[in-house]
Amino acid sequence: MVFNLPKILVAAASLLFLNFLMVGCNKQNGGDLPAASTDWSRDILMTNLIVDLDRMGASADIVVAGSLASTSASFEIGDLVIENVTSNGIQLNFRAEQGRLDVGVPQSVEAQTLTIDYRFAIQDDFNGLLRSGATFIWPYYCGNLFPCKSEPAEGGGYSLMLEGVPDGATGLFPRSIAMDVPAYMVGWAVADYSYLALGQTTNGTEVGVYYRTGEEQDALSGAQYLRDVFDWYEQTFGEYGFGQQVASVSVDWGGAAFGGIEHHPYWHIASGSMSDPVIHAHEAAHGWFGNGVRIGCWEDFVLSEGLASYLAARALEEVAGEDIGDQVWNSYRNQLASLQSSSENKIAWPPGCNGIDILEDGLFGIAPYMKGAFFFKHLESVLGSNRFDSLLRDFYRANRGEAVTMQLLLTLIEEESDYDPAQCAQAWLRNETLPQLERCGY
Numbered sequence: 001m002v003f004n005l006p007k008i009l010v011a012a013a014s015l016l017f018l019n020f021l022m023v024g025c026n027k028q029n030g031g032d033l034p035a036a037s038t039d040w041s042r043d044i045l046m047t048n049l050i051v052d053l054d055r056m057g058a059s060a061d062i063v064v065a066g067s068l069a070s071t072s073a074s075f076e077i078g079d080l081v082i083e084n085v086t087s088n089g090i091q092l093n094f095r096a097e098q099g100r101l102d103v104g105v106p107q108s109v110e111a112q113t114l115t116i117d118y119r120f121a122i123q124d125d126f127n128g129l130l131r132s133g134a135t136f137i138w139p140y141y142c143g144n145l146f147p148c149k150s151e152p153a154e155g156g157g158y159s160l161m162l163e164g165v166p167d168g169a170t171g172l173f174p175r176s177i178a179m180d181v182p183a184y185m186v187g188w189a190v191a192d193y194s195y196l197a198l199g200q201t202t203n204g205t206e207v208g209v210y211y212r213t214g215e216e217q218d219a220l221s222g223a224q225y226l227r228d229v230f231d232w233y234e235q236t237f238g239e240y241g242f243g244q245q246v247a248s249v250s251v252d253w254g255g256a257a258f259g260g261i262e263h264h265p266y267w268h269i270a271s272g273s274m275s276d277p278v279i280h281a282h283e284a285a286h287g288w289f290g291n292g293v294r295i296g297c298w299e300d301f302v303l304s305e306g307l308a309s310y311l312a313a314r315a316l317e318e319v320a321g322e323d324i325g326d327q328v329w330n331s332y333r334n335q336l337a338s339l340q341s342s343s344e345n346k347i348a349w350p351p352g353c354n355g356i357d358i359l360e361d362g363l364f365g366i367a368p369y370m371k372g373a374f375f376f377k378h379l380e381s382v383l384g385s386n387r388f389d390s391l392l393r394d395f396y397r398a399n400r401g402e403a404v405t406m407q408l409l410l411t412l413i414e415e416e417s418d419y420d421p422a423q424c425a426q427a428w429l430r431n432e433t434l435p436q437l438e439r440c441g442y
């Protein structure tokens with residue numbers, strides 16, 4: 001994603017789960033049904049959502065892995081109101097409190113489907129369904145939209161049905177996501193949209209842009225290279241994993257907001273950024289890096305955002321020419337300079353795994369985007385464009401649908417080339433100061 005709105009930091013700091021308690025208990029089906037207890041380790045395999053916007057209610061069929069050791073499964077539920085939890089028509093014991101749903105799951109080696117009926121609410125702090133009709137659940141607000149686990153390594157498949165879309169409006173959402181993806185990738189947008197087809201890629205993917213009244217010129221301008229950019233990603237890194245129709249979608253995040261978020265195959269772009277080709281190219285790149293291959297820990301954010309920032313510049317340079325590429329890198333240089341002269345976090349790749357809060361600890365800022373982009377530019381420079389492309393292609397192919405770390409990419413580069421990137425990774429990503437360009441430049 002790319003996003004800039006100071007309010008989100010305030011929102012994160014004031015994150016409060018509504019403190020309600022709801023307990024379901026079934027004695028009729030006998031005492032052999034397990035009681036609700038907490039188990040965060042149960043793997044979510046698939047989440048099938050049927051959402052009714054009229055009723056502000058939904059039904060989630062969540063397929064969880066079988067287990068002989070555990071008789072429970074836990075989910076983040078934010079301020080959802082849980083109405084019932086069943087499995088194959090049998091009501092299960094459950095407990096919903098403090099943003100957590102615990103379900104008693106009958107022992108089984110087979111995967112089981114839990115049907116969770118619930119109601120959800122509009123959110124006002126970029127933490128769920130927004131009043132404008134688009135969802136915003138990055139980084140860890142999926143629980144305000146559907147029962148989930150927000151850690152990025154917890155990948156799962158999804159299907160989504162949106163009912164109750166108002167007359168005259170269009171609901172844009174992924175009907176099916178067959179690959180394991182992070183929960184924050186799931187989303188929808190509902191508004192009065194017009195569609196502009198941008199053409200097909202060599203692989204036959206239809207690329208387009210959805211915009212709202214008054215945005216046609218911005219959409220035309222921002223998406224003018226999008227078909228070619230998408231084609232370049234497909235040809236360079238391999239097959240796209242989220243369908244044959246993709247589009248940038250304008251969303252209303254309020255006047256001051258800009259950026260976008262990677263809800264593939266219909267990624268969202270703030271209306272204020274619709275005219276910027278860099279944002280379109282950035283969000284499209286997440287189809288490969290960030291979504292197709294997802295991050296293992298929040299600390300690996302640079303793997304998603306540094307790479308998407310680098311690839312947006314690189315792809316625009318490839319399809320629109322060096323002048324455009326130079327413009328993008330100049331704007332990145334300015335952002336890097338402003339970071340270095342600010343009091344913001346300057347570490348792009350902190351050590352550890354999920355030991356940080358990505359919002360409160362400041363990792364969500366310029367550092368992973370821009371220091372990451374320049375580090376990847378350095379790798380392109382020392383390895384050569386073609387070699388670096390093919391290493392990224394290998395990395396994508398080997399890890400599609402998997403959660404990976406930044407270290408895994410560095411190890412692959414070290415093993416498959418004669419260059420060890422460790423020192424310059426340290427210099428660019430783990431130091432506050434900028435590296436000496438003679439050693440780690442581009």
Ligand SMILES: [Zn+2]
Nearest residue numbers: 001002305308
């Ligand atoms: Zn991004």
